[in-house]
Amino acid sequence: MKVLARDDMATEFMPFWNAVDAGHLSFPVCRTCDRFHWYPLNLCPYCRGQDIAWSEVSGPGELYSWTVVRHAFDPEFWDQIPYIVALVVFPDAPGIRLVTNLIDVAPEKLSFGIAVTPAFDARNAADDPLRFRIVSA
């Protein structure tokens, strides 16, 4: 499934995808209280600060939790099951948990805390989501 078209997207969501288009992963952080929040909001949910910056994540993320979806709840995913939905956390963006897919890996290989990294090269178009791969040892 494609990401919602930019024209239909809330403006506060766009910086994430613009950064992804440029090959970066970045998240909103409040310049007043230095806390990250997700999903993007116009006011910092912790201090109501309006000065929101986007901070680039430098290294790989860690696998916080995952599930192998084996049922096509949305018929559009019929030809994709089973697929892995992962929740990924980042040491340099505390408080963010990113929902993504893990590709090119068997579910048996997964464990808590393993390093995962964005697969920018697996995107072919601006409305493709950003999936992740595990970092091989």
Place this chain on the structure above:
Amino acid sequence: MKLDVAIVGVAETPPMRRSDKGVRGLVIDSVLAALDDAGIAPDEVDGIVTDSMIMPTTVPHDYVAAQLGINSRFDAAISMGGAGIVCAPLQAALAIQNGLADVVISYFGVDWGTRAAGPYGFHDVYPAKKVFEKPYGFNAQPAYFALWARRYMLEYGLTERQLGSVAVHQRRHALLNGGGQMTTPLSMEDYLSSKLISDPLRVPDCCQITDGAGAFVMTSGRRARDCRKRPVYAKGVGFGSVPITGDAVFTQNPELLVIPGAKAAAGDAFTMAGVGANDIDFAEIYDCFTISCLMQLEDMGLCEKGEAGAFFEAGEAGLGGKMPVNTHGGLLSYSYRLGIEHLVEAVRQLRGEAGAAQVVGAEMGLVSGLATPDFGVLVLGGENTR
């Protein structure tokens, strides 16, 4: 605040996967049957309370009023789905105890068994979903709760068999009740060999999908004594929430393995009722999934954190155990009408009408309603608790 309101009539349509009646027809049937159960005529109703998100768009108050000839003096809605259902007695009490209404009805129904998008459709109200979740196939409750379950297993040592014991116990209760959607036994072996839906959750870890409705009738404690059935009193109601949106709550809540609002809602409900967790004889928990049932028991203080799985495995949540849970089979095995069936069952238990699944000596019951990030708790007492 001391509550002085009673539930004097309850009813539900028979649980089924598909009905050709339509949700509005199902709701009308259940409201009429609940009024009959109370021995109150429709034109004596002067107040309506429901959840504020699902009923107002599918079975609006004005439709029910027009259909039944209700001259409303009081109209209110609170929270969404399950949390709204169990908190409705709070608004009814505010109206009844202040002379704003005499007889208040509440209802809830769904036709998610026949509608194409089923229980997944309403998530489209959340703007982040189509941008950050749906493109990854993160589009349904089993996947959301699976992420919690996997992490919970790591942090609290919950086992697959403990998850399974929730499903197995509740299926046993459903068979005793006999009126639920699941009519075949479920053993632990059956559970462990059942189909995975979204690891680690299997088919029996997930609730039913149902077409059906339920309703209840509330009035003052004084008037309740003249109604047809034994009154059941709302002793305490608690509402809790956290400041996070309904989409982000499944992945971004700082305390991801804590049910938002559960502790606060239970605390308020117990304080209002003047009772503690130990006084609860049975509990009807919003078991949309096995994992969420366990987490609610813990976060409401009915079990220690991390202990609810062992509580089930030891049989303490079964009939005859310390505190039977979901005595009709719950959302897992009875039906999934977002908890209206839980309230109806709790009233039947406290009246002594629960048949083969009756909790002997039941005087005080708890009903929880989860609608993340909202949570509701209702403590109900039998005739002797007024």
